[in-house]
Amino acid sequence: MKFEAVTIKDIAKALGLSTSTVSRALRDSYEISPETKKLVLEYAEKINYHPNPIALSLRERRSRSIGVIVAEIANSFFSQAIDGIESIAYKNGYNVIISQSRESFEREQINLNYLTSRSIDGLIISVASETKDFSNFKDLYDKGMPIVFFDRIVAGINTHKVIVDNYQGAYDATRHLLEKGFKQIAAIANNEVLSISKERIAGYKAALADHGIKENDTLIRYCAHGGLILPEVEEAVSGLLNMPVRPDAILALTDKITTGCLYILKSKKLTVPDDIGLIGFSNSDLTELIGPPLSIIKQPAFEMGEIATGLLLQLIESKRPVTEFETKMLAPQLVLRESSVNTKSKHVKIS
Amino acid sequence: MKFEAVTIKDIAKALGLSTSTVSRALRDSYEISPETKKLVLEYAEKINYHPNPIALSLRERRSRSIGVIVAEIANSFFSQAIDGIESIAYKNGYNVIISQSRESFEREQINLNYLTSRSIDGLIISVASETKDFSNFKDLYDKGMPIVFFDRIVAGINTHKVIVDNYQGAYDATRHLLEKGFKQIAAIANNEVLSISKERIAGYKAALADHGIKENDTLIRYCAHGGLILPEVEEAVSGLLNMPVRPDAILALTDKITTGCLYILKSKKLTVPDDIGLIGFSNSDLTELIGPPLSIIKQPAFEMGEIATGLLLQLIESKRPVTEFETKMLAPQLVLRESSVNTKSKHVKIS
DNA sequence: TTGTATGCGTTATCAG
DNA sequence: CTGATAACGCATACAA
Secondary structure, eight states: OOOOOOOHHHHHHHHTOOHHHHHHHHHTOSSOOHHHHHHHHHHHHHTTOOOOHHHHHHHHTOOSEEEEEESOSSSHHHHHHHHHHHHHHHHTTOEEEEEEOTTOHHHHHHHHHHHTTTSOSEEEEOOOTTOOOOHHHHHHHHTTOOEEEESSOOTTOOSOEEEEOHHHHHHHHHHHHHHTTOOSEEEEESOTTSHHHHHHHHHHHHHHHHTTOOOOGGGEEEOTTTTOSHHHHHHHHHHHHTSSSOOSEEEEOSHHHHHHHHHHHHHTTOOTTTTSEEEEEOOOTTGGGBTTTOEEEEOOHHHHHHHHHHHHHHHHHHOOOOOSOOEEEEOOEEEOSSSOOBOOOOOEEOO | OOOOOOOHHHHHHHHTOOHHHHHHHHHTOSSOOHHHHHHHHHHHHHTTOOOOHHHHHHHHTOOSEEEEEESOSSSHHHHHHHHHHHHHHHHTTOEEEEEEOTTOHHHHHHHHHHHTTTSOSEEEEOOOTTOOOOHHHHHHHHTTOOEEEESSOOTTOOSOEEEEOHHHHHHHHHHHHHHTTOOSEEEEESOTTSHHHHHHHHHHHHHHHHTTOOOOGGGEEEOTTTTOSHHHHHHHHHHHHTSSSOOSEEEEOSHHHHHHHHHHHHHTTOOTTTTSEEEEEOOOTTGGGBTTTOEEEEOOHHHHHHHHHHHHHHHHHHOOOOOSOOEEEEOOEEEOSSSOOBOOOOEEEEO
């Protein structure tokens, strides 16, 4: 009843051959007699032999598995990205080991250590909102670990990064609100240090500037922990609503924050867009059903996962270090509920 | 620049010791001189030594990783369950390797083979809707692989299973529709062979019977592929709407089907509950924001993942075969939007 | 207390 | 064409 798997040795013994011969037969090696080969293959099939992947890993110094670290699995954006990651990994015979940072630097680093130390061949990561110190990523990368960053990237490490055009997404969203007649547009972003926050806030500011509206930093709120808990978003929203001059619209810059805003506005009995304007990043497949109609900015999460994995496997298998700074950019999709749907998607390589 | 990790051998060489001594020092073994131990530990710390988990796995015949197979990662129910799984695994030092069947039997079996053959210590699985042949699970289990089924379980294998009280959930939902005055209640379920379909349909029928309504099998539709693609749900919905006597309400028996119904009804410009009643299983964190108010049945997915993992780790670590048939049951939560929120949760052990 | 030898399952190298 | 041997990194039974 014990779980005893069959090994090459078992086959060798049963057939009166040496393990090396059996190995060669299974590997379809060049020098092997057809009869022996047939014999071995048939017997292996019969007793349902499968090579032990761990032994293979030890020998080949590769685990054929890639690590993934995201803030939260149960978040539409990330789960869609993981879907894409798994798809490509599966096609290429790789396993996907997932772990979540829950926006905690400490937990991220523990997972990082845990996954690395040679049990993964490469890493795909979207950094935690708390993370300010990227030296461990840098060290790991310098030691030769293939890494691809996605969504929340780390500047200063010359490896692949997969992101949407966050600047443009936020710009478009802000412009949409402006065109709808909103004037005092507030923005709620994830932690200030994150690449996505910086880029999105920059797009927001640019849109305001282009419409001749003076930016006002008191209208910008950050959620230090990525809005992981509702009270954090509530504080931001309440802070905005209690301002002397109340903003007339909110731009929510992540999935989590958009959802948070929806709940809080609902609890405060504020309807969108009559009482207050709202547009936000969201990847839920239900946002388009939310009433009153809510315009959203949707990221091509699945595709980002696919692309990131393709690049990572390329890095892993070519074994060559990335010598040039490459970034793939995809445009996020602005889904306007009141007007037409604007679907643009493109790849841009920037240097 | 190559990724050369430091090994015990490196430490041994540097310190002029044997690998076994170093190993013992690191393992905090019984007989080892304090000085040597200190020396080794400090040096290991200094050069950032981490044991190679693959070598450990080979030697200990355990990988400290568990496999998870679900239909789709990008599905709220499953991603929440995976969240729970990862939480417990993380706490216990286990890795989680995920893969998706996409409701395909073939892909499920490939993943199964892939994950097993000794690279995982245990398996948590929710079977694909296509799967009718469970012999591979049975064989695997008989060979000693610890397995825990969740949500979509397999009868006839005496191992742990984690499910909600599907019968009761569907019963409550149906009763809710009946109490709202709906008479002709249709049901759309996942593949007929699935445990969840059978249990939920049974609950649905029982509620009808208890209200003196004769069950009508033409009002029950199944999605052979779990409603993975929208057209499949559309066919079911359209079929129902085109019936001579059109049903006045729909009970959607999975997340995917509920979302599908919402989209299809919307495209047909039918509003809920004025044009047609609707209640469904859903785990999205946005369903409660959908307008008009939609009542849903929400499963404790996160907790199910946690419990399944706890049980699995117990199986793995105790190494004893499950001798008694155990099933943990949790009541699903009926979230009634129009009335009060009914939150009941309990553990029931059935035999 | 420490060192030597062995094995976990596999493949590559080198003899035969 | 096939077999013996070493090695991947680690832990342990056995020797010293």
